[in-house]
Amino acid sequence: MSGALWAQSAPDPTFRISLGQLTAWVADLPPSIAGPILAHPREFLEDYKPLLSLPWDQMVLVDKGHALPETYAPRDLVRLSRYGLYTSRPTEEMRKEIVPVLLEMSRSARKDGVRLKFSSCYRSWAYQRYLFQHYVNEDGLATAERYSARPGQSQHQLGLAADFGSITPEFAKTAEGKWMDAHAEEFGFSLSYPQGLESVTGYMWEPWHFRYIGKEACQVQKKWFGDIQQYLLVFNNEHAKELKASLLKP
Template sequence: PWYQLVLVDRQHELSSDYAPDDLVDLRREGLDTSRPHEKMRRVILSELRAMNRAARRDGVRLLFSSCYRSWIYQRDLFQHYVNQDGLAVAEQYSARPGQSQHQLGTAADFGSITPEFAETREGRWMAAHAEEFGFSLSYPKGEERVTGYIWEPWHYRYIGAAACRVQKKWFGDVQQYLLEFNNAHAAELKKSMIR
């Protein structure tokens, strides 16, 4: 499906009226959230549940801290960070409205939403296992110039397990490279597969 690999970044924006039509409340679906009414797309619910079950079997509690964000919510959040830290600093860690993967309904921030998350049991488990369930780290360490954002060990996006394998094998395990390639070549790849 298009939403799995659509490129959303500073050069590729979602419209202000885009919102998935199948958002579900994660708490109502039995998942742990840091706030009420965190939502993600129903179409990835089975993967979310499977990942949550696997983590629990390993004694790890996954906490969904920030998931779907509307364009308006992202606008207000970005402005808050600009007011707090100034534009240049805010742009290093926060997306402008329309430029956030959260608007897709397939991205989630986990745990503390701090760099220290990487060293928690939850952070280490996600780093080791998220790809098995189709979740890819969006902003890896050392790739700030490529992604345009600081390292965010807490921010994962669902792209599908097959795409995670392709990302790892052919794109240096950097989601941005995979999404840019797909964006540039999706039409010709699709044509070559249709006979």
């Protein structure tokens, strides 16, 4: 890479950033991800641009190092059963804003002979605290931390994440699990905790847990971040602000 040339000219005409900056921003990513970004910076930034105007909660990083406040709760929670969606309990809730997507996804699965079951959806901070303690009592702290989040650190608090089907590893082998694995991204749902990435995500493989980040973000996740949500959301958490600030006004 000819660093000198790129350092003097912006990699994308709509951003006021240099390739040197971008190089620093992707330094923590695996070479298999950083390499293609630095080889095609203009294309990357062009693809990334629409993500900068998404609602904050759609892209916010919620993990073991980034907690939501105890006071945070979405304002538009609705019971999914009211819309005819198949749920484990009639009280399961998600954000009203994404109900059309949930209906579309369920209908599409149904056409393929699959019935999507929304098993565990929105969880309040207080409920997550109860749940985590319950698992600690059952399995001990070290084991509980591999599959359950501390209060504030659960994507479920956003009202945009859902556990499907059996909520067990066997889910991956079911028709429902295979359908979600193949089609979730078409509806903007991303698998949060893929297999073999516990050291990256902090959680063991959860083939049943998906978070809505939107179709555009799913495409960027797949094309530029090795289809790993954590890498995308960490990058966004660290650099979205600078990217927005460096965006030239049209």
